[in-house]
Each structure stands twice: as C-alpha cells, then as structure tokens.
Amino acid sequence: DGGITQSPKYLFRKEGQNVTLSCEQNLNHDAMYWYRQDPGQGLRLIYYSQIVNDFQKGDIAEGYSVSREKKESFPLTVTSAQKNPTAFYLCASIGGGETNYGYTFGSGTRLTVV
C-alpha cells in the first residue's frame, strides 16, 4: 500500500527545544516538500528537495532545517530559532518532478509548543 507516512501525529515541544518531524514515502517519488498550514493562511512552503542530497529553501525556511540522505525520507527539524512553531505540518511528494500531476500528501503532524 503506497503512500506518505508522517510521524508523530501530535508533537509537543518545550520552549528552546529542537524537534524533528518524520516523513517517509514508498512511492519512489523524486521530489518531496514540507508545508506549514495555518488557519487563514493556507499552505506555505518551508523546504523542498528534488533529488537526494539536495534541497532548497521555500518561502518560510527560517528556523527550520531538513536533510535528504535517502530518497524515501525527508525529515524536518523545527529549531529553537523558529519563533512561532505551533502549526500543522504537511509533507508531500511528487513523481518525476512534474508538478502538473499534483502532490500526494501525508496525514500531517500537529506541533504544539508548551
């Protein structure tokens, strides 16, 4: 059963802590993406990666970091430098780098700062 798996579903972070959100896909997709979803603001692109060992900043990359050591995995680290990290985070992928086929999305991780 192919798809994108995000974990954990819910994550709580203390002030000053770094946390890592997992995103794994078994679709053999080349490109992977991280978006942040906030009420009234839609989806904003954080980082994306079109091939292994390469990634680019999106529109709101400050306070976040990523790695792409394997094709299947694209973890997102929310660092203590991110001033407002409480949000719903979505991972997506696309095959062949062709966006006209649309994304496949994961089920998301809700991060809350406590």
Added chain:
Amino acid sequence: AQRVTQPEKLLSVFKGAPVELKCNYSYSGSPELFWYVQYSRQRLQLLLRHISRESIKGFTADLNKGETSFHLKKPFAQEEDSAMYYCALSQSSASKIIFGSGTRLSIRP
C-alpha cells in the same frame, strides 16, 4: 510574482443549491491549476486539475485566462461536500506548487 487568491474564507450554502468557490491567480505564463480538498479528519487530496478537464464528485473548474480565474463549481451541493478547499498553481514543469489561503465550504441541510 505568482499568487493565488481565494477571496472567501467561508462559504455556506443550502443542500441542493449551486456552489461556486472563487479562485483568481496572477501569473504571466501558462499555469497549471489545481483544486485540493481536505475533508474532516482526512488528508489533503487532489480534487481536480485543469488540464484533465474532468468532473470529480460533480465539481468542475474552467480556466479563464482572460479573467485569470479558476472557479470551482457544482450545480447541486451535497452535505458530504463540506470541507476545506484550496486552489493551487504551478508553472509547467516547475518544482513547486503555490496554494491559496483556502475556503471552508459548509453545506446546510
């Protein structure tokens, strides 16, 4: 700059009434346009693409390049259509998709 605008944050209509969710975009080239939908407790999923010219769940969307619009329409709303809808855009062979701010559609019985 590329931009997608969804002017309505919330749209509420009665069951059986026509639905139109508005989407306008700004882009100088030939865009690829999409509608995504997120039902309660489900993941965000692709509803339709303009290049497919398809009707999905009774919804259609026509790309109007003159008005730079890609409104989503359905002649008779059903209660199960209640969801969050996002309009999105990418340029052909681009590496990323840009999303609008979303419209919450609520169908009243």
